[in-house]
Every structure is written in C-alpha cells, then in structure tokens.
Amino acid sequence: MTLTQPRAGERLVAGLATSDGAGVKLTRVLTNTLQRRLDPFLMLDAFGSDQADDYIAGFPDHPHRGFETISYMLEGRMRHRDSAGNEGLIEGGGVQWMTAGRGVIHSELPEQQQGRMEGFQLWLNLPAKDKLRDPWYRDIASAEIPEFEQDGVKVRVIAGESHGVKGAVQREHTEPLYLDLHLAPGASFEQLLPETHNAFVYVYRGALRFETGCTVPPQRMAILANTPGSDGVRLVAGDEPTRAILIAGKPLNEPIAQYGPFVMNTQAELMQAVRDFQTGKLA
Known part of the structure; x- marks a missing residue:
C-alpha cells in the first residue's frame, strides 16, 4: 500500500528538564498533561549525559502497577532487577520491556x-482488564531488534511492523509502533x-520536517495531527544525519488515574495500589 494522505505536525513539545530516581537528570518529553492526547502512552523520558554525576545514582528500588515500561538504551549499561526474580543488563542498542501488571x-x-x-x-498503558495481570519481563539485545535499510534510511523495529518487518514485541490491544x-x-x-492511532516523533540528532513543511529541531517532539482520512506520515531529514524515534499506538479510551508509579482507572484502585505497596504485597 502506498501512502496517499500523510499527516501533518500538530504541535512541537520541548519537554521539561527534571530529575528522577536518585537524582538522574533527564527531560520529560511526554508529561501527564499529554496523556489523553497521546493515549495509550503515559510518559516519555529522554536522558543523555557524559557526566557521571548526572546518572550514576540510577533508579533504586521503586514500585509500578498498571502499565508497561520500555527502556531503550542508545549508549551505556544499566542493570535491571525486580521482585519477580528477573534480572538483566541493558546495553547500547538494547531494550528492556517490563509489564508491571498487578505490581x-x-x-x-x-x-x-x-x-x-x-x-x-516510555510508559505504555495497559487496558483495564490487564492491569492486574502477572508481571512480565524481557531483555532484547541490540542484535535481536529487527532492522532494514532503504534509500538512505535505517529502521530499527522495536515494536509493531514497518514495511513488512515485524518488530521485537507485539501488543494486541494498544498495537504500539516503536521505530528508531x-x-x-x-x-x-x-x-x-x-488514522485513529495517536502518534508522535522525537528528534534526538539532526532535524526532520514533515512533507507539509513543519520542521522538528533536535530535542523536540512533534505530535502528529489526527487528520480524518490520513493513512500515515512522511518525514524528510535536513542537511545532516538525523536520528529520531517514531511512536504510535491505538488509544484505549479508558479513564486514567495516576499516582506516581501507579496507573489505574479509578481513585479507589489507586488507593488499593498504595495500600498493597505499603503492606508489602508488591514484593
């Protein structure tokens, strides 16, 4: 199928400089104010530094319930351990995909x-029926991520499908697409x-423009317009090598109730999540 009506860029987002964990410096690109607009995605953090003080303390033990986390490492080494007994080392080009489920x-x-x-x-929401499912975890080494090249573009397919190449992970309800x-x-x-999928692109090297003319500079996210009748997106690099992640997914259209690392559908479910954490039921 050939693209006939590409989407335009709706708006640019700069992100918020902040810190998380034990003081890791990062940019929160997708904040909770955009969760409805970019359903089923809840958060996107971008981090990058060659100063050890910006990242060395990492993210010590902390809880999650009700969604999935997708960590994609461009450079560096990070060790994951969790209360379900999983452990793995993520290195440059690798991905860790964790389904928190019930906790x-x-x-x-x-x-x-x-x-x-x-x-x-990236935080990906779970449908209400799966929020209390069993936790799941998978390490995906760089060599396991499918890739293809065409006309000056290399595509790494982390999730979903692109040009007939299936990604490393598939999800039935949210149908996420994650391309580098x-x-x-x-x-x-x-x-x-x-046309019903919400989508965005984040440029982390160089610059991109939409065929309609909107330019996305480095360290900016562009939300793609949900134009009726649109069938995709066409992106063009600027005058230098460019790298970007393109992410899209099927909205769940369910209530979102969040308290820090817990994302449920109601306030009552959030209160229960906090109680379960406080009483050791997530361990």
Whole structure:
C-alpha cells in the first residue's frame, strides 16, 4: 500500500528538564498533561549525559502497577532487577520491556563509572482488564531488534511492523509502533498509520520536517495531527544525519488515574495500589 494522505505536525513539545530516581537528570518529553492526547502512552523520558554525576545514582528500588515500561538504551549499561526474580543488563542498542501488571518493585542501576549514558524510557498503558495481570519481563539485545535499510534510511523495529518487518514485541490491544530511524541527509521515510492511532516523533540528532513543511529541531517532539482520512506520515531529514524515534499506538479510551508509579482507572484502585505497596504485597 502506498501512502496517499500523510499527516501533518500538530504541535512541537520541548519537554521539561527534571530529575528522577536518585537524582538522574533527564527531560520529560511526554508529561501527564499529554496523556489523553497521546493515549495509550503515559510518559516519555529522554536522558543523555557524559557526566557521571548526572546518572550514576540510577533508579533504586521503586514500585509500578498498571502499565508497561520500555527502556531503550542508545549508549551505556544499566542493570535491571525486580521482585519477580528477573534480572538483566541493558546495553547500547538494547531494550528492556517490563509489564508491571498487578505490581512489581524494580531497580535500574548504571554499570559504568564514566562515559556516556543515553536513551529513553516510555510508559505504555495497559487496558483495564490487564492491569492486574502477572508481571512480565524481557531483555532484547541490540542484535535481536529487527532492522532494514532503504534509500538512505535505517529502521530499527522495536515494536509493531514497518514495511513488512515485524518488530521485537507485539501488543494486541494498544498495537504500539516503536521505530528508531537513522536518516542520511535529505533522506525521506514514510510509515503507514491507522488514522485513529495517536502518534508522535522525537528528534534526538539532526532535524526532520514533515512533507507539509513543519520542521522538528533536535530535542523536540512533534505530535502528529489526527487528520480524518490520513493513512500515515512522511518525514524528510535536513542537511545532516538525523536520528529520531517514531511512536504510535491505538488509544484505549479508558479513564486514567495516576499516582506516581501507579496507573489505574479509578481513585479507589489507586488507593488499593498504595495500600498493597505499603503492606508489602508488591514484593
């Protein structure tokens, strides 16, 4: 199928400089004010520094319930351990996909004292019927992520499908698409997307423009317009090598109730999550 009506960029988002864990410096690109607009995605953090003090304390033990976390490491080494007995080391180009489900306590700690650490963590909501499912975890090494190249573009397919290449992970209800795009100067890339899916692109090297003319500078997210009749997006790199992540998913259209690391559908469910954590039922 050929792209016939590409989406435009709706608006640009700069993100909020903040810190999390034990003081890791990061940019919160997708904040809770955008959760409705970008349903089923709840949060996107971008981090990148070659100063060890910005990341060395990592993310000690902390709980989650009701959603999935997808950590994509561009550079660096981070160790995951959780209360379900899972452990893994994420390295450059690798992904850790964790389904918190009914609850898990985990830590993410650097295994380096110097050098650059860079990557993303994306939070993907779970449908109400799956929020209390069993926790699940998978390490995906860089070599396990499907890739393809065409016309000056290399595509890493972390989730979903692109140009007939299936990604490392598939999800039935939210149908997430997660692509890491490497574009040569002036190269273009197009991706089919259902018009009902919410989508965004985050540029972390170089610059991109939509065919309609909107330019996305580095360290900016562009939300894609949900134009009736649209069938995808066409992106064109600027005058230098460009890298960006393109993310899309099917909205759940369910209530979102969040308190820190717990994301449920009602306030009563949130209160129960907090009680379960306080009484050791997530351990």
